[in-house]
Amino acid sequence: MSLKIAIIGGGSSYTPEILEGFIQRQATFPVTEIVLVDVKAGEEKVDTICQLGNRMIAEAGVNIQLTWTLDRRSALQGADFVSTQIRVGGLAARAHDERIPLKHGLIGQETNGAGGIMKAFRTIPVLMEIAEEMQELCPDAWMINFTNPAGIVTEALLNHSVHKKVIGVCNIPFNMRHSTAELLQAAPEDVLIRFIGLNHFIFGDKVYVKGEDRTADVFQKLLQKELDYNPANIMPLDWSETFIKAVRLLPNPYHQYYFQTPSVLEKDKQAYQENGTRAEVVQALEESLFALYKQESLRKKPEELEQRGGAFYSQVACQLMDSIYNHKEDIQTVNTWNHGAIPELPYDAVIEANCVITKQGPKPISIGEIPAPVRGMIQNMKAMEELVIKASISGEYEDAYNAFLVNPLVQDEKKAKLVLDELLEAHKDYLPQYNRM
Amino acid sequence: MSLKIAIIGGGSSYTPEILEGFIQRQATFPVTEIVLVDVKAGEEKVDTICQLGNRMIAEAGVNIQLTWTLDRRSALQGADFVSTQIRVGGLAARAHDERIPLKHGLIGQETNGAGGIMKAFRTIPVLMEIAEEMQELCPDAWMINFTNPAGIVTEALLNHSVHKKVIGVCNIPFNMRHSTAELLQAAPEDVLIRFIGLNHFIFGDKVYVKGEDRTADVFQKLLQKELDYNPANIMPLDWSETFIKAVRLLPNPYHQYYFQTPSVLEKDKQAYQENGTRAEVVQALEESLFALYKQESLRKKPEELEQRGGAFYSQVACQLMDSIYNHKEDIQTVNTWNHGAIPELPYDAVIEANCVITKQGPKPISIGEIPAPVRGMIQNMKAMEELVIKASISGEYEDAYNAFLVNPLVQDEKKAKLVLDELLEAHKDYLPQYNRM
Amino acid sequence: MSLKIAIIGGGSSYTPEILEGFIQRQATFPVTEIVLVDVKAGEEKVDTICQLGNRMIAEAGVNIQLTWTLDRRSALQGADFVSTQIRVGGLAARAHDERIPLKHGLIGQETNGAGGIMKAFRTIPVLMEIAEEMQELCPDAWMINFTNPAGIVTEALLNHSVHKKVIGVCNIPFNMRHSTAELLQAAPEDVLIRFIGLNHFIFGDKVYVKGEDRTADVFQKLLQKELDYNPANIMPLDWSETFIKAVRLLPNPYHQYYFQTPSVLEKDKQAYQENGTRAEVVQALEESLFALYKQESLRKKPEELEQRGGAFYSQVACQLMDSIYNHKEDIQTVNTWNHGAIPELPYDAVIEANCVITKQGPKPISIGEIPAPVRGMIQNMKAMEELVIKASISGEYEDAYNAFLVNPLVQDEKKAKLVLDELLEAHKDYLPQYNRM
């Protein structure tokens, strides 16, 4: 019996992690074939990854056929799962997403704010193409999408593409669970956080350990500054006591963009002056990683990889595929249709929610009303996301402007235009919908 | 460590079943103490049950302290779970609920229609008293309510009493799962039915076996009349091919009251002429059961008990308590708050839904929109249930009339009054709210 | 300046009334051209009406060009308002709608129950054709639809046709207002009833006279049996004191079908035995009316016309057109999109609601929550209506069955099929969607 995985964007420096995941799960999730797909520009990288992967497979003594191709259609043919982790325009594009907003005094970040919107504009058309090909070539396969902005992308695909087997994943809920477990000195698998919200705008209002409510303990410890939820790629958190006491929700690191805007902006500017954009920092990091990957002696995922912010993404994806494949009915936090789980958000919106994972996909556990302190902000964010999706598909300048205008990290009538215009120009090679004849 | 269960209505002939359940589950659900509670009129019965129960415990060689009392408060003190299976007014009252509607040409049934409403009127005030006592004497205990009409009763308690740890259970979803498993020759624990609706008005629209969608197979077999969902206490089903093809939902036996009203009414009338009310039939059955229970030689639950319609109720209750106690996060079908799971029903309505069972109680899995063929009927039933609850509490004649008027098994301006007036008179000893000075 | 009206179904015996309306309103609503349209079978009738109409015009000394045609497209060309009052299949079809259900022990009525559903099946395809032609030939014209079941037809057109300028009208709210005015000895134009619900399932919960709340007075008088809301075509009302006190909503005559089903059925059966169907009674009435219409000496609308149930329909339509034309911003009760006016019904449902009438059409005044005693029944009716619309368009047998099954006047698994099958057969010439090759 075969079990085939296609990894779109297989030349990513993260790929060794997901390969490690498949290797380790062979007993329960017996992958037989993996095809790495990339674009021409990533040929050398994907070849490097493939060679490393094959050394890892050999070392582990498992039986997985790992190859790479530039022909996406052949990779999709007969796939059971398709993971998508693409970066349209590469790190050079990311640098624009970060630099241009910053230049106008706005947060420059690739998944939130102006940069995140522009990343959606570049990404959604490509992923919709992939979804169409899946519908033709592997209609029963699940797309597991890592590509940011993951929530927006997932909603675009679920509501506007033909292929409906799409799940968005993010490592933030995973990291919050692990950090909280550490804080409570509990095993991560015993910890359940009641999550509420959207990708990169998710909150936790209850923490259970083996079903016991430990929420009060967590806030107690948070007030004592014991918790550190930070993935490596964003700055350390520093929430005030008042914020924690009043809001009484577990924040995630991305919330600092919204609640600590001026100070984050200041730090970002400083970091930019010292090191250039995060894209450029990552570029250097990637180069050193690939140098490492090329060493014939390397036969496992190098530890250096974990220092990147995306760590554990692959673990999230692997355990999701495993639970679908084995119909585990366990609870994981993924991006899927709301369908009433949060009545105050649109029925067909995509939310990031605790779901029971079944062979039929994720089934959200009802959440109910959003806690008052963040209801409006979550609704605002979702409405903005809908505008982003509309503009990603329509290619109408006015739609794009509206998305920028109401984004809480822009929300400036004049800057919205300035930053949009520059970003459209900088990315024009990757925005066919905005550059029709 | 102690684990105490209070069984309100412990003199019920069903009690040996739940006792057997606790005995069998000792390994994972180590009950240490069970107190049977009943009213003065049930003293002899509860004593009989208690003696039988103690023989069953001795036979099994387990360590459970089983006693009985008429002092409810002492039984509740320190309880971890409270099961409620009461019959206010006893079988004599049930006979009225069945006979009086029938006399007026209406379905006479104790959980649906006029009889079900009247049972709610008698039951809700008593259960609200128990809930108040629980809040005082065992605030952390879960009430597991079997008492019919279980959905209405649960909504009344959750929305109008102080004690919020209340779950309603019914054996219908359990029986549907088991019947469907048999039909598909699958293990019941591998079968998941996607349930939609309300207690005694629940439908299934999808059937999964180990996560595989087997819905089409089930309907195929239903069309070949292979399925028999019937609990023993109501008549065999006979759904037409057209009904099954068009509605395409798994019905439950109670649906015949609503979709086959005239023929059911005819059968009920005939049965009444031959055997009297079902209450009277049950009365005879109970007497023979109690005669059996008194035999010193009987040291386990007699097989005769399974022939009653309520069979498996106890299994449902035991596995629910077990999953709460052990925070199993498995999926069971219980009555709990909607909270958005079905957006077309009120947020605070109680629905019968697939829930993840945790130590914090049941968390419904989002259902989404109700299938078109039954949306209106389910909404109508829920609105009627709210009127029943209002009238159960208010004791206002007009409220009671409105509930009868819109009940789909009454829905007759004049009969509503006739049957209501006779029932109020017949039950006046058990309706303090309607007989205030 | 021209103002052209097309009257589809111009051969109706009601047409003289609407012609009279246009003649009387010349000062404010200066109609210049009226074209009566009918089908071949109605040629003689429409000619008779046209001749009578021209005599009425001459008598009044107004300047209106009145003609008739069988060519619908030419009539629609350039129209400003299009009134639709068609009867697909004529009174012969109506006779089937009444007789066949009655034969199976169900209410036989042409706008509610099985008959009403079947009338929708025949009517909706034809009106959708007309709507399409309007979009082509007179895109700015309003369709004022009288054709029953008016609410269902209006929802079908608004949600499934291209032409969105459609308003449904009924004389029931008009009659309720006039009867209530009489009861309170007030001028009808000073009376405002707060209406809630759907066409032929509408209730009033408040009565204001010049803004003063007179609701209590109305119920007082209703309890004294002083009110008679009855249009001529249905039986006298006889609501019990309890019903009025408990429900505390102004009922309309159609409600007796739902709340007094057995006695209405009995009366209907008796009437049928004595006089045949209502269709046949109307047939005779129509013949005598047309005999009258042919008399050259008749130069105005004969008083005999008012004895028919539809009286005042035309007045309702004329005042609606007048208010649109003159942007009166007055309040009229029409069938239009809900759009939140009743949050417990679907957003895109059509409701019968008090609307401010503007040149841009009717704008419903928010109603809010439905009074508890009828919430479920209204939701049920609306869900049934949606099934009727679906089946009217799809031509799928299963859809048709579902509509019959859940209709509160059928709601019988077996009779639904029997009555549906006979009706489909009887009407097959008028149901192209159910008789595709």
Add this chain to the structure above:
Amino acid sequence: MSLKIAIIGGGSSYTPEILEGFIQRQATFPVTEIVLVDVKAGEEKVDTICQLGNRMIAEAGVNIQLTWTLDRRSALQGADFVSTQIRVGGLAARAHDERIPLKHGLIGQETNGAGGIMKAFRTIPVLMEIAEEMQELCPDAWMINFTNPAGIVTEALLNHSVHKKVIGVCNIPFNMRHSTAELLQAAPEDVLIRFIGLNHFIFGDKVYVKGEDRTADVFQKLLQKELDYNPANIMPLDWSETFIKAVRLLPNPYHQYYFQTPSVLEKDKQAYQENGTRAEVVQALEESLFALYKQESLRKKPEELEQRGGAFYSQVACQLMDSIYNHKEDIQTVNTWNHGAIPELPYDAVIEANCVITKQGPKPISIGEIPAPVRGMIQNMKAMEELVIKASISGEYEDAYNAFLVNPLVQDEKKAKLVLDELLEAHKDYLPQYNRM
């Protein structure tokens, strides 16, 4: 027949305007008695106003008894309408609301942002007291509330006080209508703007003149910078072409706080440096107005009053009272319960909406879905308003912090605390709920 008005805050410099309104409307709205109420500190002012008012009455030759009192209860006794235009803490408090946020780099404005929240904290408790007194002394009287933040105050009263006859008014919709009329060279009474939103956050998406859709013309002219909606008290608008084309909604002047935050902040800071707070400017203006009012020769409302931002408030209030009194059923834009008019906002929220004005109060015309570009922002604003109301009543520091935190003009974890703490301290004499023993 008597018609009594109580004006709470009668010593306001605006009062001559509302007095003029009553004098001019005598024919249709025959006020017989007006009592001006103020607090001890306003004694001199209210006396000055009363004397001027009596000179105006004498000049007009109408028969109105005008007096003043510090005894609010006596003024409320038997009132038919109560207008509330209070400023708790006076202009000195306003100066704090403006200066303190500005000091922390936040917009300093008395109705929006931090200042508006703090004004709500001071105002709501006093108005709730007045509402309670009205329920006792004049239960049938309508409160017409001018006091800002008018929307928030109205929601607080409607949802948390016993007296439910409360309407909030603002001159912004009135001014938008008049400016738009001027732009289209139409009479204001012929212009209807379809309004959507909340007080001080209201948009118009359609403009009709005598029912004709003139929206396109308006936007055309707006793009040519012809429209000037500005009331005198806030800065000139300068919306970019892109904003107008993309959002395609009529903005109001307050929107610049949200869409042009940095430049408005800059202007505010500059204005502050030059002239001090707006409160101080107004203080000076008021002094010169009162000097004028004291001149015996002044026998009508002086023109100088119109230069203040609140101009036309009184006209708005007078026409509202007139329409209620005369049950005019005309359309006015006021603050009242949503009740489904905008389904995407809570049912019991207060919105600023076009309403039919009846003797029973305002009935909102259904609006339906919010235009996409502003849906999220409106939802966010409403959620923030709910937090403000909660904190106004609870007096809990955490509630107050949450309101500040999510206010779009604050939204900064640290500044929220700084500005809140300073404002609580500055206003402590007027915040009993935050200064309980």
